[in-house]
Amino acid sequence: MSDTEERQAAPDGTDADHEEPGTADSAVEEAAKSTPRGIPLRVQNLRKEFGGITAVADASFHVEAGSLTGLIGPNGAGKSTTFNCIAGVHRPTAGKVYFQGEDITGLRPEQVANKGLVRTFQIAREMEDMTVLENMMLAPRGQVGESLAYSVLPGLRDQVVTQEEDLRERAWETLEFFEIDHLAGDYAGSLSGGQRKLLEMARVLMTDPEMVLLDEPLAGVNPTLEKKLLERVHELRDQGLTFLLVEHDMDIIMNHCEHIIVMHQGKVLAEGGAEDIRNDDRVIDAYLGETL
Amino acid sequence: MSNSPRERLSVLRTRFSQGGGVNDAALLLVTMLALWVLFAAVGMYLQYDTAGVLGTVVNMTFLVAVYALAVLALNLQWGYAGLFNIGVAGFMAVGAYSVGILSGDPGGTPAGFGLPLPIGILGAMLIAALVGLVAAFPALRLRADYLAIATVAMSEIIRTTLLARPFAEITGAGQGFRNFPSNPARTLYYENPGDVTSEPNAIGEAVFGVFESLGVARTNLVVDLTYALLLLVIVGIVYVLSRRTGNSPFGRVLKAIREDELVAESLGKDTRLFKIKIFMLGCALMGLAGALWQGLGNQSVNPTTNFLPVLTFYIFIALIVGGSGSNTGSVLGGAVFAALLFLLPTYISNIVSTFNLTLPRPNSAVEAVTPLFSADPMPLVGFVVANIDSMRFIIIGVLLVWLMQNRPDGLLGHRKEVASSVDLMQRDRKRGQTAATDGGRSQGGESDE
């Protein structure tokens, strides 16, 4: 964890960018195509249809740099589908996605991830037959040893070993940060649901992301772990990471996110701070029957 | 830092599977020695002469080595990346024919190009890899099941092409292909290795002399022994390289692809590229196995009897027996399958006949089984012994059922080798501290971006 900045500069120096929080202002609206650095993620008129079903219907929103933005909405509102369109799992039917000023619409998942926009899954997807540490070591970008020649040939292999030793220490530190280092040697398949969510978060961090998309990271997590996870998210946010958090539970979003986007039937219903959302009539209507 | 017994056990376990290279090599060596002793004992029991005993052992060693090679190749594809290649036999055929055509005698029929053997072998591997690319490229981009269909189709297309009359001048078609270059062991011992009547060279004279004094006058046997030992060395090299491939960041991505490809993609891995690379590498090694086995080893191939789909099936069984995903398991599975399941049964009827039992010879399975009701097993025993070649399938089937129930992960059990170039459990805090003083996220707190 501690050498993230340094690592980032070393293997892929081109990726290291300089964000200046606070440059987002009204002028931004005009320059849709060249989103300023202050707004890493911008979604414009995003639309996704599955056969006859319109899962996302012209949703537009943006996420500010260094923010913890919440995305809420009742089940089936299109949150996961929006995530999948941003992350490249689905190709949007229409609309645009910009990340750090670059059009990333329709890129493949690995291309999106390699730009520093990394996601977690609603249902934690661990490599069950890989150990916790293997899971962690998989994630970092720019590993020399991912080239077949480097990992096999005697002369080149030394570089791989050196990098592996560095990454290993970083993996351990990240596991400590999430307090799951005691599970390091266990198979991921033997972890509890909550521990898997922690591992998934830890694994995402190993990629050195600019921004993290969290799809219901707290679903099925017990209150103790939930608190731990949220604390970690806040800590990382304070260190400059940007989060977009999907959560079904209104209270969590209200208490933790400074900016909230409400989706309903594939559309963005409302946007704003917790107070605005709490008092928004349309949101109350949409959530009628559910407690705010 | 962790001291509870459970944690220590987990540390030990991982360390064993990670740094277990020495243990694994020892296990394989002991297995090979045990098989040598067993087959020598079988030969001696059957009162073969020294040459006969040696021949039994050499024959087994050859088969163990070539199976191990093929299984290691399949393990890279299926064990690591989960790529279901059921056209193994086809890629082996490509390897065997390629080495023959590239390095065969230009004067023979069908004529070869007469290139030096190393070029022939590398060429065979390259051609097999390219055929693999052709078979897999469209399929790898689609779902996994398409690859299975594409490979099995490719395997049969290759075989029928090799049989096709229009290509007879290149492949020999239904006549088969015999114009293989001499194997390197023969080249080592003979003045003119291509000629059966050639005189041995100085090395040959010396080595044949030694064996003759031990009672082995058949020089062919000495050549075969040398070739089998050479193959074991090649297995060793491929084993080490496969281990490195698996225990590396590259192998880690393969494993991740097998487990959950979408996750690997979401972490920024171009999984298609990894799949194509490992598929081609696996096919190249299958080509190597074909070149060394049916090509240089047997010196004669015929698509009507060689490279049938059943060969692919055998190689899969061997991998399952040993434990898919483990290189050590692959070699072990290849050895156990080739020696104990494939070869040993052929000696059984000879062994049984030494007991001087007068076994009944029932003509059908019904006649063999019915007497069981009157507690007379002999007709069944007699039937099994008389039909041992076909019984092999039943024995293999029974073994598979037993494995599925008792050791679903193969003989070695759940022994997935940890994919990393270093021992992951062995921390090195120093690296972390130096990095931390340079200013990191959790250190400084404030981001200097």
Ligand SMILES: Nc1ncnc2c1ncn2[C@@H]1O[C@H](COP(=O)(O)OP(=O)(O)O)[C@@H](O)[C@H]1O
């Ligand atoms: N792959 C798919 N095929 C067809 N319909 C889908 C698919 N994924 C999601 N949907 C539909 O799209 C709508 C939005 O789903 P989703 O994005 O998962 O909602 P949320 O995550 O907000 O609960 C739902 O009606 C769902 O049934």
Ligand SMILES: [Mg+2]
């Ligand atoms: Mg969802």
